[in-house]
Amino acid sequence: MHHSLPLQLLEGRHEPMGAHPRDGGVNFAVFSEHAQRIELCVFDGSGSRELKRYALSGPHDGVFHGFLPGVGPGLVYGLRAHGPYRPEDGHRFNPHKLLLDPCAREIVGRFAWAPEHHGYELGHPEGPRSFDTRDNAARALKARVAEPLGEAPGRRNAPRHAPAEVVLYEVHVKGFSKMHPGIPEALRGSYAALAHPAAIAHFKALGVTTLSLLPVQYAVDEPHLADKGLTNYWGYNTLGFFCPDPRLATQRDDPAAVTAEFREMVAALHAHGLEVVLDVVYNHTPEGNEFGPTLSFRGLDNRSWYRLVPDDRGRNENLTGCGNTLQVAHPRVAQFVLDSLRYWVHEMGVDGFRFDLAPVLGRTNHGFEPNAAFFAALRQDPLLAQVHLIAEPWDAGHEGYQVGRFPGRFLEWNDKFRDAVRGYWLGREANAQVSRGEFARRFTASSDLFHHGQRSPSASVNFVAVHDGYTLNDVVSFGHKHNHANGEHNRDGRDGELSANFGVEGETRDPAIRDTRERVRRAMLATLVLAQGTPMLNAGDELGNSQGGNNNAYCQDNATGWLDWAGADAGLTRFVSALTALRREEPLLHHDRWFCQPPGGPGDAFLTWLTPVGSEMHVHDWHEAGCLAFACRIRAHDPRVSSLLLLFNPDVAPQPFTLPPGHWQLRLDSSGSLPPNHATAASGHLTAPARSLLVLRST
Structure with a gap:
């Protein structure tokens, strides 16, 4: 040569x-x-x-x-x-x-x-x-130098789910399949495994539409992890923004084979109606702060690629908590990000992106700007205009919390939903005081955050657990974090994360505690799937997966970070499947227009909040201390659409409800105590079991 x-x-x-x-x-x-x-x-x-x-x-x-x-x-x-x-x-x-x-x-x-x-x-x-x-x-x-790829196979016939139909499933490529008994051992932990028939069968049975993959772009481990013999398992440390990470492939040493395996995975998922969204990290690089290495961007043009402290250009601005911040306001850096995004859509076939620390993308010299040039370029791009855009709407900088301020068709992670739902169902056990009003606002897509500028309820991405934090099982099993395995003396991870152990830290055989945990967990899952907005499940929560109380498992590339299929709770998985089926079957549970007051017009729906005795909620009811049970009735303008009644009882005792006039059939009891399809007696009363969410349908 x-x-x-x-x-x-x-x-x-x-x-x-x-x-x-x-x-x-x-x-x-x-x-x-x-x-x-x-x-x-x-x-x-x-x-x-x-x-x-x-x-x-x-x-x-x-x-x-x-x-x-x-x-x-x-x-x-x-x-x-x-x-x-x-x-x-x-x-x-x-x-x-x-x-x-x-x-x-x-x-x-x-x-x-x-x-x-x-x-x-x-x-x-x-x-x-x-x-x-x-x-x-x-x-x-x-x-x-790579062979030109051309358009991803089948990209033009890829599924495109309407915003109101989307059910997200946040999943780590390796963690999902590494211990899956139904997937051949040689494939486990890889892109190919995520497209294996056993994996696809699980996604389809669960009723999710869209996989939101944790980072798959080429990442390297931080030096402090390498020193401890740990790895950055989650991959939020991207160096190669046009390359699939070889660590997640079956043939790691052949970059062309890695790319081919990724493309085949996307095509196989598409063939079964499943979309693929990537978690992308265009906010920092592994070059770290001013004491970091010179691997690529820093050596090519440090002043253009990175935001530097204005009155001390020897220092990096650290708006990410990772040492440096990409200067996306620079036209060439913006071009680089857009080129990379287009590559993943056109050549790799993906259906959208979840932007990590997304306010960085809209930061100018004047702070975060919803109308920043990058967002304008992104939204008018002929290719990127077709895909899902999801923001993690906070970064680590000044005024970094920007929930509800992203433009246009962005969806946004809504942590206020998480905190309200956890606080409402955990209650005193977690020292949480969440009012009925706060819970109701989050259940109806957080209009205080998103009802402006032509945005719709689906803009609110609702979740109760994600990769970062406790699993749902651990939310109801641990009162404090257990992160010692991360090698930082339990100092890392979020302190004070809303959780409760109901009497015993971690696993227990106590039947009363187990029953309480199960009820609370199911009530939270039901709230998540049935709330207005876009639900996002954390992979493994449908199995009862635990991380042993570790709420920051970013460096746990082992059984802690992988899904435990051997201990999977099949009953809980069936319950989640029933929830997504109910959501699909009932138009009023995925109504992507804001509820209005009667009379309204075609396509509109109305919502009435009720006290347990059946009267409409008034201002003093919302603030009444000590009573958290209440109900909501949803009716469509179209009389052919059956109305729904949802009963919420977070209390430790059963709660009698007086129902509105008419005949009601039970569609869901999250606690599993009442017989399915139970029809209410003519008296119009129904007692909601302790810690339960009930859904009734007018007949």
Whole structure:
């Protein structure tokens, strides 16, 4: 190969970004606003020996570029950037450091932390102001030119569920199948396993429509985890924004095979009507704060890629809690994010994104802006306009809590729903004081947050547990966190997370405690699935999965973080399936318009809140201390649609209810105490069992 490399690089084109085969060669384009020169470094196929260096042409509008004739897919390369090394001004150029192309479609090598990955001398008294001249190429990750993929198979016929029909299932690719007995051992923990018939059968039986996958882009472990022999299991530390993570594939050492397996997984899920949404981390990179390494972005143009402290450009702005913050307000960084998103939709076939720490994407010099340029670009993009957009609407910066402020068709994680539902059903056991009014507001899609600017109830993504925090089983089994295995002396993870153990910490054989936990857990699941808005199940909650009270299992790539199929609660799984079926069957349980007052018009529905004695709730009722049971009646403007009555009783004792006139049939008793399809007596009274949610339908 050494002899076949051309003597010089041709000028090439300044677009598209990255390395792309064309016209009998490969075109390279890389952004840097402040570099003086960028070199393309070509390696042998193993990435161990540097064969030749070429200076790229440019810059052309901030892009260095070149065309290498006579080569093609399989070419391994890295970049070296020359420019000022003035950390105090935000410039961190160091040509001794081989840099990974941010737009790499394939990455070769196994990353390990080493001192020479830093642009400065570790341990030097001047810290980052010192300059390290060691070459890190031997240990650096390299990019490999990939075969052009074209459009993902079957993408144009992919399912597209209407917002009102979506039921999300947040799931970790590896954790779902690693201990699944119905999936061949060779596949467990992989993309292929998620598309195995046993997995698909579970998703279909459960009634979910859309898998929300924890990060699958190429991630590396943080140095403090590597030092402890732990890994970043969740993967919120992305380095390769165009590459599926090989750790989740069956053939880890072949990047092309990893990509093919991911595409096949998406196509198989699509064939069964299931959508795929990716959790993406466009808010920070593994390069950390100003003391971090120089792996890619920092070495190419630190001042453009990252937000720096305005009056001290030697320091990174840390709005993410991870050391650095991508500067998405920069046009080229915004372009990079949009290019990456388009790649995952067009070439990889996915159906949408959940944006981690999403306020970062809308941060300008004036704080978070719902009308930031990035959001405008995202919403008008012809390809991205078709997919689901979900925000985690908080980051770690000033005024970082932005629930309800994202634009247009964004859906948003609603943690106020989680806290209200947990507080209402756990009650005094968790020292929680949640009023009927707060619970009712969250149950009806949080109009105080989302009823503005043409947004609909489905904008509220409702959840009671997610990957970050306790599992639902642990919410009702532990009074405090048990994170010692993370190696941080139980200091990590959220303190004071709403939970209750009902008398015993952790597992117990006490039948009374077990019954209480079961009732509360089922009541919370029923509230989640039947509330207005978009429900999101945490994978494993339908099995009764526990993490032993660990509420921050991000580094637990073991039985703690994997789903426990051997101990799965089949009855609970059937219960969740019944809930999603009920939600589908009853139009008023997924009514994606705000409830209004009669008379209304076609397509409208009305809601009346009732006290247990059957009278309408008044202002003083909402604030009455000591009584938390109440009911809601939902009626459609269309008389052909059956009305519904939901009874909520979080109390430790059964609660008699006086029902509105008419005939009512029981559709659901979350406690399982009453006979199914029980019809109410003519007297119009029904006693709701302790800690239960009941649904009745007019007949």
